[in-house]
Amino acid sequence: MDSEAEHEYTAFVTHHASAMWRTAYLLCGDRRRAEDATQEALLRLYRRWPKLYRKGGIVAYARKVVVSATLDGLRRRSSSELVGGDTYFTAEADPTDHVGRAERRLLITQALAELPERQRACVVLRYFDDLSVDETADVLGCRPGTVKSQTMRALDKLRLHPALADFDLAELGG
């Protein structure tokens, strides 16, 4: 890779690595695993950078790779392990935070953790990364119809999740 392309790669990492990590974190619920997946994705990106740099579509490819690396990482773990386990999103709870905010985080993340990985990926990509159905299908390597059905099932489960059933959703967003 020549120095100009490498400079562009460095700029991309500086600006996009955090967003990639955030997506990975929501998919796996573990900070260290999200970092590993992001790093693996960035290295894959480095290897293909000259071609991607010429052809474009770097951000889409990066998102696809980070999702794939995260889900692969999850599959390599024991199949009986609950995503994130007992420490899912709780390890870094801020003791000074308002109790209600900490609880909300806990509840939504527990609910996410109980979704099958494909449904969780659909929710994260559609409603956190704001991707369209087609873009989500491209990232996950499936048909748009599958994304729609998986998302619907995921939302149904979230609505019926006991942790969220009693939650006053109207107070969110503040």
Added chain:
Amino acid sequence: MTNQLKDLMTEAVDAQAPYVPDVETLVRTGRKQVRRRRAATAIATAAAVAVIAGATTIAVGTIDRSGKLPVAPAVTPTTRVTAPELSAPPGGSTGLCTTADGSPSDGWLWPKVVLYTQDTFGMSMVRRSPEGSTPDADVFCTTEWGNGAKHSVVPGGAKNGIVLRKGAAEGRGAQPGSSVTSVFGTVPRGTPPHVTVETADGYVGVAKVKDGYFVYRRVEHSPWPGPVPHAIVRFKYAGKAEYIAASR
């Protein structure tokens, strides 16, 4: 619901300390990986080229490109004839061609090959006469390793529609007491039949068929030199029963 979902997820992620990648380490590791992959690719490519080159050498080695005239044996339809000693170099190859009636031919030099079949010991082929395509003019040829061509036996002529030839199986992988049986013949023009050949060992194989000819080749347990084993040729047309077209 979906906006609230986004808020919840954003809130959960924002609670984490931001991720700051070590760009220098990433670039250094990326360079190393690229170098390693390039080296692995180069090694794999070199190995593949070596294998292909080796295979090509073996295959090409069975074809005589020396420009020497082939030595065609004098044959009669009913007797086995010992061919004159061939002057092929050790490890090289030579070609023996006869017409359908067993007459020797210099067809080995004709450039047009109608069809051929091959194994590790050589090739059996039909070569087209420059004069034009007629079953009487085209020739049936076999290549043989120079080392094994000293006592070639070419049974004379076509009998019951089959040109049957026995040759030495020499070279890498040759088993003691084995030889190569080549079976040639003609098929009716038009829609070609499915042609099978049953050799003396009871094995039934499928012959190659093209442009009015069939050719078949099999390594048999039959000592070389020795009597020419028999063969049965069967034709099968679509929708019709298989029948014996020729036997010898």
